[in-house]
Amino acid sequence: MIKESMRRCLLLGLxxxxxxxxxxxxxxxxxxxxxxxxxxxxxxxxxxVLILATTTSTQDSGLLDVLLxxxxxxxxxxxxxxxxxxxQALRMGMEGNADVLLVHAPDSELDFMxxxxxxxxxxxxxxxxxxxxxxxxxxxxxxxxDAAGAFQAIAHAGAVFLSRGDGSGTYARELQLWKxxxxxxxxxxxxxxxxxxMGATLMIAEQKLAYTxxxxxxxxxxxxxLSLKILFENDPTLLNVYHVITVNPQRWPMVNxxxxxxxxxxxxxxxxxAIIGSFGVEQFGEPLFIPDAGKNEAEFGLP
Amino acid sequence: MSEIFQITALSLQISVCATLLSLxxxxxxxxxxxxxxxxxxxxxxxxxxxxxxxxxxxVGLLIAVLLWRNGPLGKFQLIYTPVAIILAQFLIxxxxxxxxxxxxxxxLDSRLQWQILGLxxxxxxxxxxxxxxxxxxxxxxxxxxxxxxxxxxxxSMMVGGNIRGQTRVLTTAIVLETSKGEFGKAFAxxxxxxxxxxxxxxxxxxxxxxxxxx
Numbered sequence: 264m265i266k267e268s269m270r271r272c273l274l275l276g277l278x279x280x281x282x283x284x285x286x287x288x289x290x291x292x293x294x295x296x297x298x299x300x301x302x303x304x305x306x307x308x309x310x311x312v313l314i315l316a317t318t319t320s321t322q323d324s325g326l327l328d329v330l331l332x333x334x335x336x337x338x339x340x341x342x343x344x345x346x347x348x349x350x351q352a353l354r355m356g357m358e359g360n361a362d363v364l365l366v367h368a369p370d371s372e373l374d375f376m377x378x379x380x381x382x383x384x385x386x387x388x389x390x391x392x393x394x395x396x397x398x399x400x401x402x403x404x405x406x407x408x409d410a411a412g413a414f415q416a417i418a419h420a421g422a423v424f425l426s427r428g429d430g431s432g433t434y435a436r437e438l439q440l441w442k443x444x445x446x447x448x449x450x451x452x453x454x455x456x457x458x459x460x461m462g463a464t465l466m467i468a469e470q471k472l473a474y475t476x477x478x479x480x481x482x483x484x485x486x487x488x489l490s491l492k493i494l495f496e497n498d499p500t501l502l503n504v505y506h507v508i509t510v511n512p513q514r515w516p517m518v519n520x521x522x523x524x525x526x527x528x529x530x531x532x533x534x535x536x537a538i539i540g541s542f543g544v545e546q547f548g549e550p551l552f553i554p555d556a557g558k559n560e561a562e563f564g565l566p
Numbered sequence: 567m568s569e570i571f572q573i574t575a576l577s578l579q580i581s582v583c584a585t586l587l588s589l590x591x592x593x594x595x596x597x598x599x600x601x602x603x604x605x606x607x608x609x610x611x612x613x614x615x616x617x618x619x620x621x622x623x624x625v626g627l628l629i630a631v632l633l634w635r636n637g638p639l640g641k642f643q644l645i646y647t648p649v650a651i652i653l654a655q656f657l658i659x660x661x662x663x664x665x666x667x668x669x670x671x672x673x674l675d676s677r678l679q680w681q682i683l684g685l686x687x688x689x690x691x692x693x694x695x696x697x698x699x700x701x702x703x704x705x706x707x708x709x710x711x712x713x714x715x716x717x718x719x720x721x722s723m724m725v726g727g728n729i730r731g732q733t734r735v736l737t738t739a740i741v742l743e744t745s746k747g748e749f750g751k752a753f754a755x756x757x758x759x760x761x762x763x764x765x766x767x768x769x770x771x772x773x774x775x776x777x778x779x780x
Contacts, residue, residue, distance in 0.1 A: 455729050455730065455732065458728045459723075
């Protein structure tokens with residue numbers, strides 16, 4: 264009897280583990296619920312579901328929680344947000360599984376447009392990464408000409424650099440910057456990897472007096488507990504540029520193109536841009552995203 | 567592969583070190599608490615027994631605050647080093663070893679002490695004989711202490727920082743691989759951790775049972 268029930272418990276547990284391991288889009292599922300609940304079903308008519316594929320940063324910062332309800336109320340569209348990595352968001356667009364994309368990888372986006380997967384593409388906003396370090400700046404990165412130069416200065420001085428080392432978007436950008444600097448930091452004695460989230464990494468960098476790459480939003484949120492200072496910023500290679508792209512209906516007739524275009528126009532119109540520009544000011548003293556609709560992209564050194 | 571070896575070796579070094587230190591401190595203190603008759607003994611025992619349930623994250627927080635650069639021991643620059651993890655794990659294992667030692671010696675027949683002394687043994691010889699007599703529960707205390715630290719993750723993460731090549735141990739590596747969605751790697755590391763724990767406990771159990779079947 265006892266053996267039987269124990270075996271049943273074990274099987275149930277294993278089944279649970281299996282379910283957890285198999286869930287491919289834990290973010291996506293979580294994000295679908297609040298939005299589908301917040302819109303009264305009476306305003307929804309056929310063809311009005313709009314699938315937005317975007318990056319986790321726009322979701323995690325809370326920006327979409329401010330922008331989407333207004334759009335849904337005005338237009339009656341039911342927006343289903345799928346928060347994934349930019350690479351995966353673009354792939355969803357290529358396969359016609361999303362109607363509109365909000366992404367931040369200009370090079371891949373241009374390929375996407377060139378190959379005819381996208382119809383319209385508009386500049387929405389940017390934020391940026393900053394290089395943090397101890398106030399006395401032992402590597403002297405504040406005098407660097409560009410981000411690659413700052414990374415070279417850190418390597419040259421052998422100053423401690425703390426990396427996320429965890430497969431995040433910030434980590435991917437950091438690796439790209441090391442590549443541009445022509446340096447392979449792995450296994451260098453001064454190169455540390457925390458393997459933890461941005462917040463924990465900042466706290467360790469604080470104690471180690473280490474340099475680290477951080478997105479500005481997280482830095483602003485932690486600024487009160489840090490003595491680390493922004494030592495290098497405002498470089499084109501540190502920009503995190505967001506574009507909105509509508510998926511080409513000629514390739515995928517099933518996509519909700521009118522809805523996608525409405526969303527593009529909504530994001531780039533002046534009143535929405537003003538909301539983006541003021542988002543986070545109350546909490547952090549400065550905005551998390553800078554609105555850029557209609558600006559000349561060449562000014563930002565973009566392709 | 568060499569990285570896994572390094573992580574495993576570091577885990578073992580840290581936890582064995584912490585366990586031995588807690589044995590060094592806990593065995594005498596536990597003996598004193600177990601055999602002694604003095605005022606405040608019950609109070610001290612209750613403190614130690616509470617310490618056996620000390621959550622690793624609380625220990626981690628305490629050690630972190632002490633060792634932070636601006637903390638009282640900040641000038642030694644120990645935070646995010648293996649020494650910091652050893653300190654935290656010592657604090658976790660020490661009450662376990664002490665409490666179980668006190669319980670083991672307290673369970674011995676108190677007339678045994680008088681008998682040994684009556685046969686002309688010195689005080690130290692008497693204690694040595696009592697330890698031998700309580701060998702089984704004392705080794706169990708050691709195993710419980712080691713088990714509580716090798717499997718601990720909260721304090722190691724907080725005071726060690728999970729820094730690759732420096733303070734990444736098996737448990738924090740498992741947390742990292744799980745957060746990356748690398749469940750295969752996480753399971754492999756878990757299996758390794760369990761295997762090591764098993765081997766160490768097997769060795770201790772064999773020592774423990776060596777002379778019992780006569």
